[in-house]
Structure formats: C-alpha cells, structure tokens
Amino acid sequence: MNQSGAAAGDSAITVRLFASLREALGSSQFQFDLSAIDETPTVAIVRRILIATHDENWRALESADVRIAVNQSVVDDSARVQSGDELAFFPPVTGG
Amino acid sequence: MNQSGAAAGDSAITVRLFASLREALGSSQFQFDLSAIDETPTVAIVRRILIATHDENWRALESADVRIAVNQSVVDDSARVQSGDELAFFPPVTGG
C-alpha cells in the first residue's frame, strides 16, 4: 500500500482503537490509505488488510466481540468507508 | 351511653379522624365509652352508634371510601375494638 504523505492525505481514512484493543494493538489512531485499493472498501476488507499487514496481535480485530463504528455510528463489517471517514474498532462497552 | 369521666376512663377507646373527614365532622380526636355496650364491639357497631348519636354530617363515616385503622393498622369494619384501642377513620391516602 502507498502510505506516503501526499497520497494518504488525499484518500485516507482515520482508524481509531479503544480500550483493550488499543492496548493489545499498541496504537490508538492512524491513517489508512485507500488509494491502492477499492475507493469505497467494506470494513471487512479494511480489517483483512490491517491484519495481513501487521503482527499476530492484530488478529484480535477478528474477535466476534469487536464492535465497529464508522463516523461514530455503530455498523457491521459490510459497511463501506470512503476517504475522510473515521473507522473505529472497540470492545463491548462497559460504562454506566 | 355513659360518657361520664371515671367510667369513660375505664373502658374507652380513642377515636381519631383525619383530613377531609376531620374537617367534615369538626373533630380530630375524642374518647368513646364502651361500658354501655358490648365490651369488644366491631368497628361497624361503633360506627353505627357514632352516626346515630351525632348530626347528619357524620353519615360521611359510611362512605365506601372511608379507611379504618385500629391501633395504626388498616382493618375492615368487622374488626373488634376493646378498651384502650385507637380507632381511626380517614379518606384514601394521597401522599408521595
């Protein structure tokens, strides 16, 4: 994938990770460039690429427990993302 | 009925009235002597005597709405009272 500056700025999404996922994956937020793939990939495709391009820990993203939000609304992994979107992965919520 | 001092003291109950009943009957509390009647009359009998020996307003005691308590526990008019008891009549409660 092309993660170089200019291209990423043009057609990137922001990926955010929270709580136990953030700790397990060692990252809270990063840009993910869409320019090398389908311009509006599903979350399932983005997730598959993230797992393929990172270490073993990232398989945690595949857990049935993982919740997904696009632009701060909960979706399932068939939802599509496009440039500028915010995609978040997080564990089941435990507030209140 | 013998409502004279000494006798009433020996075998009397305290009758209490609350809220709209208190206002309608113009009394909040009085002694009722049992010595001239059955020593353990039912509340129904006491009520009948109270109505018979007072003015028309006291028919308010017959209303189906009127609640009865003996010694601060809710009962129906078949309950019996004896000397020293506290008998209360009141309208449906509206606290809270």
Place this chain on the structure above:
Amino acid sequence: MTAQVRVSENDFSVDIENQRLLKLSNGIGAIANFVGVVRDNATENALKSMELEHYPGMTERSIQDVVQRAGQRWSLLGISVIHRIGRLSPGDQIVYVGVASAHRQSAFDGCGFIMDYLKTEAPFWKKETLDSGESYWVSARDDDQHAVQKWQS
C-alpha cells in the same frame, strides 16, 4: 439490610442522603432515587401552597412495613425514605426514596415498589390552596391503585 425512615417538616438533600446510604454497606454500585415535587396542577388558577397532613406514628410504621417488604423481595444494600409534612410551595421537594444495591435493576425495582405502596398505604393527605384562596383536599388517583397490581403477579 439497613433502612431509615423519616417524616419531617424539613427539606432534604439528595446528595447527603445518598452519601449516608453509601456508608451503610460495602458493594453498593447503584442507587435509584425518587424525588416527588409539589406540582402546579391548576390550569387557570395557580397553586399557592400545599398542606401535608399525616397520622403520626402510623406513617412511620406503614413506610417501614413497605420498606421491609422491598428488602425481603430484592437483594438490596440500603433503603432510605423521607417524607415531608406541613406547608409546602410549588417546586418544593415532598418525598425522597433512595434504594442502594450492587446492580441497578433491583435498585430500580425496589424504588418503584416503595413509591407505589407508599402512595396507597402511608397515611398522608394533601390539601391544596390556589392563588384565588380556594382550597380542597387532593383526590386519590385510580392510577395509584392500579400501580400496585404489577407487584402482585
């Protein structure tokens, strides 16, 4: 389970009462509260004041009875009920119920149960006075009689 019941002319603080509840037990994770407030019912003529009459002794006893029934029915860690008497104005607090538990559902259930039975069993009576000077005893609501039925199934 520790329970506290108070009938008083004085106003109360929910914060202070909840902090007292928290001190009654370890393991409290949830407090359900109910606060009753003097509502201005009148459509044309505003409410000026409300007078709360009660049956001293029987009020405390009947609230304690309701509170103990709630404590037997649910796993609760503390209950506190305060009911005011005397003269109140629109917006004034009338009644406080605080039910503490480990988790929220039993706290909510206990709090609702106590209010439903308090409304139909505790000997309090409200008399309202309007700005016009007219005053009347508040009528019991059929809704309140129906409300307790949901706890009897």
Place this chain on the structure above:
Amino acid sequence: MTAQVRVSENDFSVDIENQRLLKLSNGIGAIANFVGVVRDNATENALKSMELEHYPGMTERSIQDVVQRAGQRWSLLGISVIHRIGRLSPGDQIVYVGVASAHRQSAFDGCGFIMDYLKTEAPFWKKETLDSGESYWVSARDDDQHAVQKWQS
C-alpha cells in the same frame, strides 16, 4: 422536551442537577434518578482505582440518541445525563441520570430505559486496578444485553 448530556472528569451534585431539571418545565411532579457508583468488586484484593476511557464525540452522540428515544416513547418534561471519565476511586459517583415527568411511572420507565441502553451503547470502557497493582479491563455483562430486551416487546 429539553435534554442535557455531559461527559466530564468532574464530580456532580444530584441536588444541583435536579434543581436544573425542575427549571426546564412547569408541571414536574416526579424526578427519577439513577446514580452509578464505583463498586469494590474484589473479594480478596481491594479495588484501588478505576479508569474510565471513552470515545470523545461518539459518547455524547450515543447518549443523546438514547435520551431522544426515551423522550419520544414517554411523556417526559426533562432529561439530564452526566457520565464521568478519567480516574475514579471506590465510592465515587460515575453516572447521573435524571428524568422529570408529571407523574412517577414515566419518570421511572425513562430512567431505566436510558440506563439500560447507555450500558450497551455508549462507548465507555472501565479499567480497574487492585491494591496489588494488578489491572484489567472490566468485562461486559450478559445481564446488560438482556436488560434492553424488556424495552423491545
């Protein structure tokens, strides 16, 4: 119906928030409150502190969404929700829900509904640290998933 949602590191006063609710509308006769508290769950090893992480922006949005659904479902006169974030200690207040209504049943229902959905939808995560130094993310409870089902019938 007016609603207020706040996510904050600061503690709250139930009294102050309830008084704010009362100013939102005429005709309020009932306020149902829920207060969540940091519970010491540990049996052998006491809880030292709790860290509350959240998803800024989405938390406020998801609570507002739950609050609006409650306001559409029941006849309510005001809703206020405060949820704390950051580091908390055992006994500290975590969440405040205040639901104002003319009569108590809709206030109770709205308050229970908001808590049940907030627990399953609002993006907050609790991490507990014990006196031993051990720390762990709190697991979601199956009970919380079941709790929302009662509102879906």
